[in-house]
Amino acid sequence: MSVWMITGAARGLGLEIARAALAGGEQVAVGARRPESLPEDVRAHRHALPVRLDVTDQALVDAAVAEVTGRFGTIDVLVNNAGRGLLGALEEISDAEARSLFDVNVFGLINTTRAVLPIMRAAGAGTLVHIGSRSGFEGEPGVSMYSASKFAVAGISEALAAELEPFGIESMVVEPGVLRTDFLDASSVQRPGRLLDDYDGTPAHDTLDWAEEANHTQLGDPVKAAAFIYRVASGRTLPLHLPVGQDALDRRAAITERIDRESAALREASAATAHSESE
Numbered sequence: 001m002s003v004w005m006i007t008g009a010a011r012g013l014g015l016e017i018a019r020a021a022l023a024g025g026e027q028v029a030v031g032a033r034r035p036e037s038l039p040e041d042v043r044a045h046r047h048a049l050p051v052r053l054d055v056t057d058q059a060l061v062d063a064a065v066a067e068v069t070g071r072f073g074t075i076d077v078l079v080n081n082a083g084r085g086l087l088g089a090l091e092e093i094s095d096a097e098a099r100s101l102f103d104v105n106v107f108g109l110i111n112t113t114r115a116v117l118p119i120m121r122a123a124g125a126g127t128l129v130h131i132g133s134r135s136g137f138e139g140e141p142g143v144s145m146y147s148a149s150k151f152a153v154a155g156i157s158e159a160l161a162a163e164l165e166p167f168g169i170e171s172m173v174v175e176p177g178v179l180r181t182d183f184l185d186a187s188s189v190q191r192p193g194r195l196l197d198d199y200d201g202t203p204a205h206d207t208l209d210w211a212e213e214a215n216h217t218q219l220g221d222p223v224k225a226a227a228f229i230y231r232v233a234s235g236r237t238l239p240l241h242l243p244v245g246q247d248a249l250d251r252r253a254a255i256t257e258r259i260d261r262e263s264a265a266l267r268e269a270s271a272a273t274a275h276s277e278s279e
Helices: 012-023 058-072 095-123 144-163 203-214 222-233 246-271
Strands: 003-006 027-032 048-052 077-080 126-131 169-176 241-244
Touching: 003 012, 003 058, 012 027, 012 077, 012 222, 027 058, 048 058, 058 095, 077 095, 095 126, 095 144, 095 169, 126 144, 126 222, 144 169, 169 222, 169 246, 222 241, 241 246
Parallel strands: 003 027, 003 077, 027 048, 077 126, 126 169, 169 241
Antiparallel strands: none
């Protein structure tokens, strides 16, 4: 039995990961801004600890970590799941909207990870699971700022994997495709305060239209995705990246092929930019 702490676990993928971990016999701290809103099956589970947690509030983060260690003694696995979306062309997004997104998706992850790491270092072991996105390895129109935040999550996770290896701590970024959750609801994804007519009929606004049509009809099953993530995170060795879903696998293959193809044509000229001893 290990101790899991999951942020943003009131619904969606975070909730399903909590359920998968509880079903696996783990002790689970279920972080939510309103713990009283957690479903009864999780809130009342004898191995669950609902904790009030807003990852943008360092005081609440520290209090939640103290509550978890006070109840369970340690934290073996941290799942940084808390996050939200922001749609729209980059030109439409205000500075305040972009910063608010990064406060949750990036700095919230940093806040929680930084609070948990001393516990894991003292134990000489630990697992960090960061929920990124398919948009964290391929920038797509209409999600530039969301992609930027998830690219940041991937970069942080990769760096942590190297930084923390001497302490026996592993780090993995999970990159799901589209899942049938309420992530596309207004409660989870924001649209710009102003939309520019010039982008109508272009890929950026096509994404806005898709989000309305696709909501709650996405192909990805969050229950199966959570079970898969739980199984991999419970393994002895974590992959650096974990694509989840056929769409995530397909887009990863497509972007990798494009990078390889474009690099091949420029490889010789790129290598020639190195300093030559004869110069």
